[in-house]
Amino acid sequence: MVKICIIGSGNVAQHLIAAFLEAEKSGSKIQLLQVYCRHKQSLTKLLPYESLTDNLNALIEADVYVVAISDDAIAEVSGQLPFKNKLVVHTSGSANLESLSDHNRKGVFYPLQSFTKGKDIDFKNIPICLESENPTDYQTLEQLAISISDHIYAINSGQRRALHLAAVFANNFTNHMYALAKDICDESKIPFEILQPLIIETSQKTSTLPPKMAQTGPAIRNDHKTIEEHLQFLQDKNKSNIYKILTQSIQKYGKEL
Amino acid sequence: MVKICIIGSGNVAQHLIAAFLEAEKSGSKIQLLQVYCRHKQSLTKLLPYESLTDNLNALIEADVYVVAISDDAIAEVSGQLPFKNKLVVHTSGSANLESLSDHNRKGVFYPLQSFTKGKDIDFKNIPICLESENPTDYQTLEQLAISISDHIYAINSGQRRALHLAAVFANNFTNHMYALAKDICDESKIPFEILQPLIIETSQKTSTLPPKMAQTGPAIRNDHKTIEEHLQFLQDKNKSNIYKILTQSIQKYGKEL
Numbered sequence A, B: 001m002v003k004i005c006i007i008g009s010g011n012v013a014q015h016l017i018a019a020f021l022e023a024e025k026s027g028s029k030i031q032l033l034q035v036y037c038r039h040k041q042s043l044t045k046l047l048p049y050e051s052l053t054d055n056l057n058a059l060i061e062a063d064v065y066v067v068a069i070s071d072d073a074i075a076e077v078s079g080q081l082p083f084k085n086k087l088v089v090h091t092s093g094s095a096n097l098e099s100l101s102d103h104n105r106k107g108v109f110y111p112l113q114s115f116t117k118g119k120d121i122d123f124k125n126i127p128i129c130l131e132s133e134n135p136t137d138y139q140t141l142e143q144l145a146i147s148i149s150d151h152i153y154a155i156n157s158g159q160r161r162a163l164h165l166a167a168v169f170a171n172n173f174t175n176h177m178y179a180l181a182k183d184i185c186d187e188s189k190i191p192f193e194i195l196q197p198l199i200i201e202t203s204q205k206t207s208t209l210p211p212k213m214a215q216t217g218p219a220i221r222n223d224h225k226t227i228e229e230h231l232q233f234l235q236d237k238n239k240s241n242i243y244k245i246l247t248q249s250i251q252k253y254g255k256e257l
Helices: A011-025 A071-079 A135-148 A157-187 A192-205 A224-233 A237-253 B011-025 B071-079 B135-148 B157-187 B192-205 B224-233 B237-253
Strands: A002-007 A030-036 A064-067 A087-090 A105-111 A128-132 A152-154 B002-007 B030-036 B064-067 B087-090 B105-111 B128-132 B152-154
Touching: A002 A011, A002 A135, A011 A030, A011 A105, A011 A135, A030 A135, A064 A071, A064 A105, A064 A135, A071 A087, A087 A135, A105 A135, A105 A157, A128 A135, A128 A157, A135 A152, A157 A192, A157 A237, A157 B157, A157 B192, A157 B224, A157 B237, A192 B157, A192 B192, A224 A237, A224 B157, A237 B157, A237 B237, B002 B011, B002 B135, B011 B030, B011 B105, B011 B135, B030 B135, B064 B071, B064 B105, B064 B135, B071 B087, B087 B135, B105 B135, B105 B157, B128 B135, B128 B157, B135 B152, B157 B192, B157 B237, B224 B237
Parallel strands: A002 A030, A002 A064, A064 A087, A087 A105, A128 A152, B002 B030, B002 B064, B064 B087, B087 B105, B128 B152
Antiparallel strands: A105 A128, B105 B128
16 A cells, blocks of 8 residues: 655645545555645545545655656645655656755656646646656556556656656647637638547547658648749748747658658 | 540549549449540559540530540640540649640639649548539539538639648648658657657647647747757757747747647
């Protein structure tokens, strides 16, 4: 049985709480003992009042303390924990293992997903990236991760930094492409929903074909005529600049089948 | 009953042939009479030999002639058709209505999807964008489109140009973001599949939230520390240039909820 305390009440903390409670119900060998949050009211929908504390010194004995708070606060809060030599993990994609206080054994329990508040999510499909200072702690984290997800990866701090950066391209920048596309649609009174099936198909293709091989469009075809037409059409300097740079990058980079 | 001849044997032509045959079978009031292709062998898997012709002059009487060939060839091939005042449509997202020959009544039947050869696709979900010179022809095209898709849109040539450009952002550029993300993963020996659930979630979110509202990440948070770390990590000039420009664009453009 792995006993857990969670520290935090934000987006990631709430999704983890819900996932651990669900795992407990379905008989996983884990137990969510307690959650620390500054304002108990913020979590009374998820947990009974007696499972909550707003006092770090009142944290009870557990096997893992999951610090699910903003990157900036990890060093300070982990330094305030009133115990020593326990397993304390953070949930951040960009914070270093070393950002945790030296008082305890360090680890990372990083669920790679963009959580939207209030939107239910099937944790089973969310990859969880684990790191620890020693193999025994890794096993504990693995047991915890397996209880809520089917996709567990050992990822060290260097890899996690790279992964977080890759996620910026795959998620944040991709979403910005959608935003620019919607803008172009709006200007011509075209419903953005027309692009939906194409957007879904493009994203799903990544599971069957390396994206480099799946590249289509005027850039990879070296279709100068269409590229020129598009650049003429784009009055907005920011969009035409992005168009040029990404077209060049595709041409330098990719190769159509 | 709408009688159809298709001219072409490429990717779009083959997907349309399969979709029309399927619609015929399920009782739609359409009939695929004949397909023109330069090499009959290329389509014998889809159609009986007698439904194929490699001679434009042997094309039989139909209500709609669907010219599903590359943009560059539309003017020439439509000019070679041996009849007048028939409804002739192309299937291109970027070619003008005017690229069709004046000998016949012009129209566009543009399925907005990135077709992959050999990959089956459910046409019901593919948006079809229609344009014609007169209302009667529009009705004919609509009848045709409804037989294979649930999503029909009236889109004029100007809008179609904008839509095609928007699709470059939503599909081609997005796919390039995936390619760059995979590159970053490969360099750090991280399996790209870790990003899959995030990629799918990001694309699906477009149906429930305008992308501008769904924007997350260091750029929109004005998280200079993370942005600086990412730029330092990116040794490759092309990637760091793209990172900078898209970060600026997100900051100029979007607003986190």
